[in-house]
Structure formats: C-alpha cells, structure tokens
Amino acid sequence: MEAIAGTGARSIHKAPEEELTALESLQFTDEIHLLMAAPPDSSSSFTALLELSAPQAVELLHLPESANLISNDSYKPTQMDDFKGSLHFPTDIALIERAARLSVFAGESNNKHSNSEKNSAETASDNSSADPEKAVKSEPAETEYSQPSGSDPTVHKKSVKRKEREKKAKGSAKKSKTAANESSDDAEQLPYVHVRARRGQATDSHSLAERARREKINARMKLLQELVPGCSKISGTALVLEEIINHVQSLQRQVEFLSMRLAAVNPRIDFNFDSIFTPEYMQATSLVDSNFPSMVMPVMWPEAQVGGNRQQCQQQWHLDILHQPGWEREEVCHNYITPENSLLSYDSSTNSATLHSSQSKMEL
Amino acid sequence: MASVISNPVGNMNSDRIKRKKKRKSLIKESQQNQSQNWKSEAQQQIYSSKLIQALSQVSLNSPSPSAPRGGRAVREAADRVLAVAAKGRTRWSRAILTSRIKLKFRKRKRARASPAVTAALVTGSNRAKKSRVSILRLKSKSLPAVQRKVKVLGGLVPGCRKQPLPVILEEATDYIAALEMQVRAMSALAELLSGGSAGSSSSAPPPSS
Numbered sequence: 204m205e206a207i208a209g210t211g212a213r214s215i216h217k218a219p220e221e222e223l224t225a226l227e228s229l230q231f232t233d234e235i236h237l238l239m240a241a242p243p244d245s246s247s248s249f250t251a252l253l254e255l256s257a258p259q260a261v262e263l264l265h266l267p268e269s270a271n272l273i274s275n276d277s278y279k280p281t282q283m284d285d286f287k288g289s290l291h292f293p294t295d296i297a298l299i300e301r302a303a304r305l306s307v308f309a310g311e312s313n314n315k316h317s318n319s320e321k322n323s324a325e326t327a328s329d330n331s332s333a334d335p336e337k338a339v340k341s342e343p344a345e346t347e348y349s350q351p352s353g354s355d356p357t358v359h360k361k362s363v364k365r366k367e368r369e370k371k372a373k374g375s376a377k378k379s380k381t382a383a384n385e386s387s388d389d390a391e392q393l394p395y396v397h398v399r400a401r402r403g404q405a406t407d408s409h410s411l412a413e414r415a416r417r418e419k420i421n422a423r424m425k426l427l428q429e430l431v432p433g434c435s436k437i438s439g440t441a442l443v444l445e446e447i448i449n450h451v452q453s454l455q456r457q458v459e460f461l462s463m464r465l466a467a468v469n470p471r472i473d474f475n476f477d478s479i480f481t482p483e484y485m486q487a488t489s490l491v492d493s494n495f496p497s498m499v500m501p502v503m504w505p506e507a508q509v510g511g512n513r514q515q516c517q518q519q520w521h522l523d524i525l526h527q528p529g530w531e532r533e534e535v536c537h538n539y540i541t542p543e544n545s546l547l548s549y550d551s552s553t554n555s556a557t558l559h560s561s562q563s564k565m566e567l
Numbered sequence: 568m569a570s571v572i573s574n575p576v577g578n579m580n581s582d583r584i585k586r587k588k589k590r591k592s593l594i595k596e597s598q599q600n601q602s603q604n605w606k607s608e609a610q611q612q613i614y615s616s617k618l619i620q621a622l623s624q625v626s627l628n629s630p631s632p633s634a635p636r637g638g639r640a641v642r643e644a645a646d647r648v649l650a651v652a653a654k655g656r657t658r659w660s661r662a663i664l665t666s667r668i669k670l671k672f673r674k675r676k677r678a679r680a681s682p683a684v685t686a687a688l689v690t691g692s693n694r695a696k697k698s699r700v701s702i703l704r705l706k707s708k709s710l711p712a713v714q715r716k717v718k719v720l721g722g723l724v725p726g727c728r729k730q731p732l733p734v735i736l737e738e739a740t741d742y743i744a745a746l747e748m749q750v751r752a753m754s755a756l757a758e759l760l761s762g763g764s765a766g767s768s769s770s771a772p773p774p775s776s
Contacts, residue, residue: 416733419733420732423737426736426740427736427739427740427743430740441712444713444716444720448719450743454743454747454750455723455746458642458646458750458753461754461757462639462645463638464761465622465645465753465757468757468760469622469641
C-alpha cells in the first residue's frame with residue numbers, strides 16, 4: 204500500500220517538479236550553497252540546521268514560528284530577505300506541501316540513491332495520508348534528524364506524530380547538533396530526513412513505548428499527589444512515594460484504632476438497638492433522607508420486640524429489613540444483599556439460620 | 568470570494584472541535600460515573616449502614632475457633648464492608664473479599680501435609696538459608712530506592728504485591744480515597760455509639776455475662 208502510494212506520490216510530483224525545478228532549484232542551490240559556505244560554526248541550533256540542507260531551510264522558513272527562530276539570530280534576517288527576495292514563497296497550503304515534497308527531490312537532482320528516494324517518498328506519502336495541514340506544520344517545528352528505524356516505521360511514526368504535534372518543546376541544543384552533524388552527512392545522500400519525534404528525542408520504537416509508559420505512570424502519580432495532602436510540593440518520585448506510603452500506613456492505623464474503639468462499644472449494640480439507633484438517626488441530619496429503609500426499622504422495632512434473645516432480635520431485624528418496600532430503591536444494597544450476607548456471616552454458625560431465611564425472603 | 572469559500576471550512580472545523588469536546592466530556596463523565604466517588608455523602612451513608620449490619624453480626628461473646636477476636640474482627644468486618652461498597656471493581660476490593668476463602672484453603676492444605684514432610688522441608692530450607700543469606704546480603708542494595716518503595720506500597724495495598732507500577736498507582740489512588748471514607752464513617756459511628764450509649768446508660772439493661 205505504501206509502495207503504491209509512494210509511486211503515486213512520485214508520479215504526482217514529477218509534473219510540478221518539472222515546473223518548479225527550473226526556477227527554484229537553481230536559485231535554491233546557488234544561493235544556499237553560498238550561504239552554507241559562509242556561516243561559521245555557531246552555537247545556535249538553528250544556524251547549525253541552516254548549514255544542513257536547503258529543503259529543511261525551506262520548510263523552516265515557511266512558518267511564522269521559524270520566523271521567530273530566525274529573529275533570534277542576527278544572522279538570520281538577512282537570509283530571510285535574500286530568500287524572500289529571490290524566491291516568492293507560496294502561502295497556499297497545497298503549494299507549500301508540494302514545495303515541501305519537491306524539496307525532497309530538488310536536492311536530489313543527482314539521483315544518487317533510489318533507496319533514499321523511496322524512503323522520502325514513503326514519508327511524503329505518509330504526510331499526504333495524514334492531515335496535509337498538520338504535516339506541513341509539524342515538519343518544520345520538529346526539526347529532529349534521526350535515522351529511520353527499521354521495525355514498523357510508518358505506524359509508530361504516525362502515532363508519534365500525533366503525540367508530538369501537541370508538544371513542540373525544544374530539546375537540548377547538543378542533541379540537535381549531533382543529530383545535525385549526522386544528518387549533514389545524510390543531507391548529501393538523503394535530502395529528506397524523518398522528522399517525527401520531539402526535538403532531542405529518539406524515534407526508536409522502544410523509546411516510543413517507553414515514553415508512553417512513562418507518561419502513563421506520571422499521570423497516575425499526579426493524581427496520587429493531589430490526593431495525598433502535602434505531596435504536591437514535593438518533587439521527586441521517591442519522596443512522593445514515601446509520603447504516599449506514610450499516608451496509607453497512617454490511615455490503616457486510624458482504622459485499627461477506630462475498630463478497637465468500636466469493639467469496646469460493640470457489646471452494647473446487641474442490647475441497645477432501640478436506644479442506640481433512634482438517637483443516632485435523629486442526630487444525624489444527613490440520614491433524614493427516606494432512602495434508607497433501615498430507618499423505618501428502629502421505629503418499628505421497639506414495638507415489635509421489647510427485649511429477648513439476641514438471635515431472635517437479629518432474625519427479626521433481617522426480616523424487617525427485607526420486608527421494607529423501600530429496599531428496592533437502593534440498587535446497591537439490593538444487588539449485594541445475598542453475597543454480603545454470605546460473606547459477612549461466613550463464620551458465625553448462629554447466623555446460618557438467618558442467612559437461609561433471608562435468602563428465601565429474597566427469592567420472594 | 569475567498570472568504571465565502573473559507574467560511575464553511577472554518578465552520579466545519581469549529582463543529583468538529585465542538586463535537587470532539589462533547590465526546591471528550593461525555594467520556595470523562597462516564598469515567599467518573601464508573602469509578603465510585605468516595606467523597607460523596609451518599610457513599611458514606613451506604614457504608615455506615617452496611618457497617619452497622621455487619622457489626623451486629625460479628626459475634627464477640629462466643630466466636631468460633633477460626634475467627635479472630637475483638638478489635639481484629641471489627642477491623643476485618645469493616646474492611647470487608649468497604650470492599651463490598653467498592654462493588655468489586657478494584658483489585659484491592661476483590662482481594663479483600665477473597666482473602667478469607669484463600670486463608671481457609673491454605674489452612675486445609677497445611678493440615679493435609681504430614682508432619683514428616685514439613686520437618687523435611689524445614690531442614691532443607693534451613694540448609695539452603697545459609698547459602699541464600701550471603702547472596703541476599705550482596706543483592707540487598709541493588710534495588711533502586713523507587714523500586715523498593717513501590718514494593719512496599721504494593722505490600723500495603725491488598726492484592727497488589729506482584730502488580731506492575733501503573734496498576735499499583737491506580738489501586739493506591741482508589742484505596743486511599745476508600746480508606747479516608749472508612750475513617751470518616753467509622754469515627755462518626757464511634758462518636759455516635761459512644762455518645763449514645765453514654766446518654767442512655769441509665770435506661771440500658773444490665774449486660775448479661
């Protein structure tokens with residue numbers, strides 16, 4: 204599919220190539236060679252890139268962003284003027300796209316390598332298959348030169364393009380320089396080098412997967428940091444994890460203390476259902492909602508039974524709950540009443556009778 | 568003319584953007600609906616009511632031989648109710664609910680193993696321990712700090728001992744929120760019970776021994 208697209212792209216571009224080659228390529232190669240010879244080896248990454256290849260410079264100059272880049276260096280405006288004076292750059296997107304693809308072939312008037320042409324054609328076709336606007340915009344901004352990876356180049360590059368389109372951060376000048384040095388050699392052979400990843404980032408499929416994994420982990424760490432108080436100030440994964448561990452341990456200890464406290468209070472629960480529940484539910488204003496069927500129970504319960512056996516009390520309590528018409532309103536409880544009962548009353552043999560009775564009632 | 572032509576394109580783009588935003592917001596909403604909101608009052612009330620039911624079922628006076636006693640039973644009951652409130656969507660909730668079954672299974676397994684076999688295992692492991700210790704001491708500092716802490720965190724969150732890092736982080740997020748809700752509910756319940764029982768102690772019947 205890509206071969207067909209490649210050939211299609213190539214066939215399409217041969218026509219404009221004939222049109223514009225005469226004009227632009229001549230002007231391109233002459234002036235740019237002059238410029239390439241002139242500039243010293245500066246520390247600025249953009250000029251290093253300018254040394255590289257005409258086509259890339261062309262792409263860079265199309266964008267206003269690149270104009271900002273240019274303005275940073277005093278050397279650049281003169282270049283711009285020269286370029287603009289000599290060549291009338293089209294602002295139309297289609298023409299820009301064609302020119303970009305053209306620049307692929309323009310420097311290759313030598314037709315040295317069919318392989319490189321193939322690669323560039325494939326990448327050009329990838330650009331065309333993707334959104335053409337975005338392709339043009341992303342290429343100049345992401346001026347990272349890296350060797351095309353062998354395994355699954357197109358798929359990974361497309362996915363990377365989608366990711367990196369949003370991130371237009373610039374990597375270190377060092378990396379771009381070394382990459383530029385690499386591609387300066389390549390430029391003679393490969394006029395068009397893959398520009399997919401962020402500046403300063405490798406486009407290896409492994410590193411892409413690694414980056415995706417890291418982003419996932421970082422997103423989850425962020426959520427955790429927001430949850431744990433005092434973690435947003437801390438920087439560094441180890442310290443944040445330490446804080447999270449401390450927080451979880453403190454919460455578990457709190458639960459432990461509260462459960463001991465409840466256990467101390469618990470013996471009273473069996474005997475003081477009425478006295479415990481009615482003041483409890485009256486005091487808790489939030490529980491005044493009628494959503495809770497168990498609310499009705501304590502009111503009814505003292506009327507139903509005065510005192511008596513604990514087992515009997517519990518049985519009555521379960522049955523009363525299940526008889527409540529409002530029970531079905533609570534979807535949550537309804538679905539989980541059976542497993543909940545089975546799990547919660549797992550060890551108590553006295554509760555087996557209640558379990559069976561409740562299950563039979565549930566079937567009704 | 569150019570403006571007329573470009574306008575529909577512009578409109579299409581804005582429509583596409585709006586549709587994308589709507590889709591994204593819908594997805595986000597559905598995601599929020601799927602995961603429980605542990606901060607909501609309703610969730611706390613559900614938990615409190617279930618906890619009361621469970622606590623009443625916990626038999627403190629005459630526990631069966633396998634059941635834990637006192638505070639530990641309350642703690643385990645509270646954790647189980649929390650796991651039920653989580654509706655089993657998270658790993659830690661499922662691990663809590665199945666931990667009891669696994670405990671019983673392991674106890675049966677140990678009972679089946681004969682004492683002779685266990686003695687042989689013990690001596691064998693003792694002999695292997697010596698050689699193992701020296702190797703372990705050499706390797707004890709090899710794990711980087713972050714990975715060590717991740718393992719500790721995995722040990723704290725139930726059911727996440729052997730999970731990869733992103734899973735542990737996700738589970739920890741939900742677990743911390745659930746724990747905070749549990750603390751809130753239990754403290755409120757303890758306050759009410761201790762306050763209620765103190766208030767009604769005069770009318771309470773004497774507890775039978």
